[in-house]
Amino acid sequence: MSRLLNRLFLGAIGLFMASPIIILLGVSVNAEKRLAFPPQGFSLRWYLELWNDAAWVNAISNSLLIAALASLLATSMAAPLAYGLWRRRTVWLRIFHAFGVAPFVLPPVITALGLLSFWIAVGGYGSFYSVVISHGVFLITLPLVTISLGLEAVNKEDLEAAETLGADAGARLRTIILPQVIPYAISGAAFAFVLSLNEYIIAYMVAGFTVETLPIKIFNSLRYGYTPAMTAVAIVFALVTALVFGLIGYFGDLPRLLGAWKSKEDS
């Protein structure tokens, strides 16, 4: 009885989670240019239109490039910070760790407005690279958290043994620390990549009128007339997102990354 209730509850939650995707999928395969659900006719023309419309292609490539560069930037900053904290928890490192985590916990509009004021003051408002740097700094939290988790798993006795056997700091880093931490760094970069792809308010405030990313383009087309192409692009994006997380889940230990102590082997 309670098992059945549990199943029903999980099913209802699953339906709640899936319903927006179902409706987007339905509308995106409409044959005609109107929003209808259930779909009238079946056609993939809206998916094709994405590739033929220069404005959508431009938005997609902007978003992908920004996300790739920003996630690299975020990971390159997170790695030394996480490493430093793992070695020694000095006051300064802890303060900067708080700076790294804060933008992610606070309402993003605050960071967005701070960056808008900053870029207006220094003259980078509206530029592509301002968006890259803003996203990179905003998303540092994710690789910072995952790399710290990876470092926690490194066995300090192995390091001592290596040191006794004469390995210098560089060799210990290359042969013991990096091989264990790199999978976590990749997961962190992937998290940052996906979040940058979907981020709206910071990109909009920093360069919304000049650099059109995909979420901005979708919102603009929402205001100036619907087209089923928007639902097609939303579906493509949701698929990319699910694919990235699916890969992390398949190759990495997702429950541990998200804070469960029990690792893969135990359950």
Added chain:
Amino acid sequence: MNTTPAPATTLQGFSRSESVAMAWPMIMLAVFFVIPFGTMLTISFFERVPGGFFEPGFTLESYARFIDPFFFKSLGMTMMIAASASVICLALAVPFTWSLSRMRHHSRVFWLVALLSILSLSEVIIGFSWSLLLSRSTGIGNILVWLGIENRAPKLSPGLGAVLTGLCYLGFPYAVLVLFPQLSRLDPTLHEAARMLGASPRRAFMNVVLPNIAKALVAAFIMVFVFTLGAYLIPQLLGKPQQWTLPVLIADQALFQSNLPFAAAMSIFLLGVSLSLVVCVGWLGRTAPHDQDDAHDDARSEEA
């Protein structure tokens, strides 16, 4: 604990190359995080030039606008919307996370991938799809028509209900991920013992598990509250202008009313509110009774 002895020449025990590497994130965060917040704080005291932008000066004019009844009304609406959405989110997320933490590895990964995918879905996509789901032409109201209950599908969006639905969808995966570490580290023998002594699963959960996670629940509520407080697109896409929340007003003032000082002042206010709430969470976490090391040491064999 520091195992590698520090070379005598360096500050704070880091080698030269390590210090150089660590300077990179510190400089970046100082320039692109600390300075922007300083800039925003400074601008909030600047004078607004009507029709133009702003000019340097020192005035509390922007802060004085908080006394305006309009601001109070939208602040109250913002808090009410975020609080209701967080309560609903937690009511759904607690039993769900409890089931999730007791699943086998593969189904757990499946649900976690689904949750993460939804969590990172752009707000614009969530808002758009719910506006379709709640609309007259393509919405779920058509099921009622199809079943013959109503003649015409109801228009459910825009409105308060639509905003709350959208925010719950946005906040639910976040709530689960905030609760997940707490619930999956909880000693499973607690629940088992209660069951063995004859408690029904629900009673074991209510009387034994719930009191153990009470502080985690308060912390999760605050986190979800701050998270939904930050929603920017959903109130715009699913709500009427009277349901526009503080972030919408901030962006509106900054970009369309050209009143950056007032936007900055509101932003500082929102920062104060959310920062003090987050500090409360940290304080709750420090005094929480759960003992992580214990849970870690006896990583248990699988159950159910």
